[in-house]
């Protein structure tokens with residue numbers, strides 16, 4: 125599913141400089157949380173969609189956007205938009221690559237996600253060695269968006285970004 | 290719980306509502322939110338005290354999801370109140386016990402892991418069914434919050450129902466203890482479907498969920514898992530209620546004294 129975005133081109137590089145505080149390699153643009161950024165009368169109105177309801181990163185992201193624009197001499201106002209709800213499909217291909225490089229397995233399709241988290245199927249690829257001989261340790265990981273896996277080949281634990289759709 | 294962002298306003302013409310309608314909507318939103326608030330607080334108590342690292346993290350993650358949902362509800366309730374002094378923080382921290390509208394189930398203590406999981410299981414099933422209906426609400430804000438929350442609550446339900454199976458169909462010790470929790474907490478399930486005046490007014494408006502239609506599905510949903518877990522489905526016909534009217538169990542005062550401590554000690558403090 126594609127994202128409905130309305131972002132003025134001259135604001136893009138500023139938004140791209142803001143990253144997810146918990147996954148610093150991922151920009152908020154690659155995360156797919158920015159819906160709209162429009163400058164009117166010297167104020168940039170930014171609409172963002174929360175990933176998980178209780179995600180403490182959202183407040184930080186809002187503050188970081190405001191300060192990124194402040195550095196560029198612009199005033200920004202943040203509005204949270206709940207609908208349509210954020211989905212992991214909105215993470216860009218570049219974002220998925222950044223996640224994997226960082227050691228977090230990128231979300232699978234909803235069906236495969238279910239098989240991995242509920243059916244115990246060995247399909248989540250270890251981010252350390254690439255083996256699919258992995259098993260779920262916990263549906264809930266270090267943050268709301270992740271599940272914890274362990275690789276049976278290299279024995280390393282790693283995070284899996286849960287599919288949200 | 291303060292930030293510089295605001296939630297997108299719904300197209301609901303709040304200005305066109307009568308005082309009475311606003312009051313009912315306000316109370317209706319609090320009724321939904323307080324369940325998640327108090328359950329979230331109970332789960333938060335386990336932070337650092339879970340029986341294992343994974344379950345500890347799971348409990349706090351679920352708690353965090355619930356608090357996130359509560360914030361959306363409270364921000365909306367504050368808007369509906371039309372009173373500038375009402376904020377998400379005052380709603381969470383500055384009310385007195387009788388003003389909280391959560392069901393008795395969610396305030397029951399973390400007696401042991403069996404009780405914690407059964408409480409979660411009994412609530413998650415209801416929560417999921419409820420949100421699926423709330424998504425169809427004519428109130429756009431409530432519908433949007435529900436839509437977002439369903440995804441998270443599906444994970445909660447997976448987690449709690451999975452543990453019911455593991456504990457029920459586990460060792461004789463785990464079976465016995467989880468059975469005790471099921472038998473004990475069963476008497477709090479009926480209240481989930483009890484309708485207050487605000488509930489009925491909101492159902493009539495197409496805003497609220499007619500929970501009476503969910504009751505049979507609910508008991509079927511939990512009974513299926515209990516059977517699979519080789520647990521007995523309680524036959525007790527006596528049920529407690531009162532929480533929705535603000536008449537809480539003896540546990541509530543302790544929860545609030547803990548939860549409200551910082552705001553009562555340092556009024557208007559912010560993170």
Ligand SMILES: [Zn+2]
Pocket residue numbers: 250251252253254255275276277278279280
């Ligand atoms: Zn590996």
